[in-house]
Amino acid sequence: MKSFFWWCSGVHxxxxxxxxxxxxxxxxxxxxxxxxxxFAALAGGYALYFVFSGSAFAIFYALIFGLIWGLAIFNLDRYIVLSIDKSRSSGMQLLQAAPRILLAILIGLIISRPLELKIFDKEIREHLRAEYLIQQNAKIDTLNKTFENKYLVEYGQLSVLKTQADSLESSLKTSRQQLNHEIFGTKTEETSGVMGYGPYAKMKENSLNQQQSYLDTLRSEIQQKESVLLQRKKDEGLMDQRILSNQSLDSAVNVAGFADRNAALSNLHKKPDGTINKSTEYAVIFIALLFIFFECLPVFVKLMSGRDAYDNALKNQKEIHNYESDTNVRVEKTAIDKIEDYRVDASIKRRMDKLTHEFSKDDA
Structure with missing residues (x-):
């Protein structure tokens, strides 16, 4: 295990x-x-499993992607830690690690999101239920307003008839009360105060019967127009729109995609009254920061470690190897210079042989 972790750290x-x-x-x-x-492999695999959730090959895709993602992050961390030169200043070391730190921030944000969706799954479901119910109510209201605008004339006529019927019904109620006062001898400004069914009572009753007959006619017309409009609503499919039941809401939440869940998580800290739930907002932020810190941890560990004997030994070996490489170049150049005369003689002989061969062919 010690040898394996040494290999992971990239040491000599x-x-x-x-x-x-x-x-x-x-x-x-x-x-x-x-x-x-x-950890990157597990988180990346879960992220892809969440994306392909419901697919027959979701687990297979998650395993393959998780393995590739984990190996990529492992190799990147190993290279960055290995390439940080402890002989340089702290600023240069930080500059070397800056690309990895920036990438770690991005990776932490990407990986933390699916896990946050799982952590707050219950709250997200409740938020989606409320959101879908609001959307369905808004859809029904919009369809009804569109229908009313389409049949604005018919609804105007219906409104006029209802106004007339309400006014006439109120008038009939008052007139019946006056008729009862007349019959039972109650003295008012509109009655004689004499008990009995006299000529005035008969005339009042006839007027009431006529008004009642007209009111029945109005009600019949209102019912007829409402039936026509109701039938048109059925023909245009408005009556098929219903408020989502609990079962329908659960089904809609279960098939909700990443975009809907991500939007719900972003708005989870907002209460219906418009106020902000600080605890939920901070929880989401802290989880993202935790993943970012964990992704940056290998680089931070290397940066925090001081220069030791092993670093000095590597630096000395590197200087020796660089000097040896430079010396090899100088040796090869010197050797080439020493054999320059021989190379000139060999080149002259090669060219003379070529010319001799060409002349012999021409003579032939």
Whole structure:
């Protein structure tokens, strides 16, 4: 396991073995890189499983993508940690690690989102239920307003008839009360105060019967127009629109896509009254920051570790190898210079042989 974590940290094994006091540090660095890659594989696999949820090959896609994603992050972390030169200044080391830190922020945001959707799944479902119900009510209201605008004349006539019927019904109620006062001898401004069914009572009753007959006619016309409009609503499919039941809402929430769930998560901290739920808002932010920090952890561990004997040994070996490489170039140049005369003689002989061969062919 120690050798494996050394390999994960990208150390030069033969050099590190000469410094036992530094070995545990690089075991820790290697373990951090390994577990970051492993965690990235799990998170990336779950993210893709969430995207392809419901597909027959969702698990297969998640495993393949998770493995590739984890290996990519592992290799990137290993290279960045390996390439940080501890002999340079802190600013140069930070500059070397800057691309990885920026990428870690992006990766943390991408990976944290699907896991946040899973963590707040119950709250998201409730939010989607309320949102879908509001959308359905708005759809029904819009269809009804469109229908009313389309048959504006018919609705205007119906409104006039209803106004007339309401006015006439109110008038009939008052007239019946006056008729009762007349019959029972109640003295008012409109009655004689004499008990009995006299000529005035008969005339009042005849007037009431005529008004009642007209009111029945109005009601019949109102009912007829309402029946026509109701039939047109059925023909145009408006009567098929219903408020979603609990079962329908559950089905809609279960098949909700990533866009709807992501929008619900973004608005989860907003209460129906317009106020902000700070605890939910901070929870979402802190989870994203946790993933970002975890992605940056290998680079931070390497940056925080001081320059040690192993780093000095690597620096010295690098200087030796660079000097050896430069020396090899100089040696080869010197050797070429030394054999220059021989190369000239050989070139002259080769050209003379070529000319001799050409002349012999011409003579022939």
């Amino acid at each position: 094994r033969e050099t590190l073995e000469r410094y036992p006091e530094e070995q545990n540090k690089y075991v820790s660095i290697g373990a951090t890189i390994f577990f970051t890659g492993l």
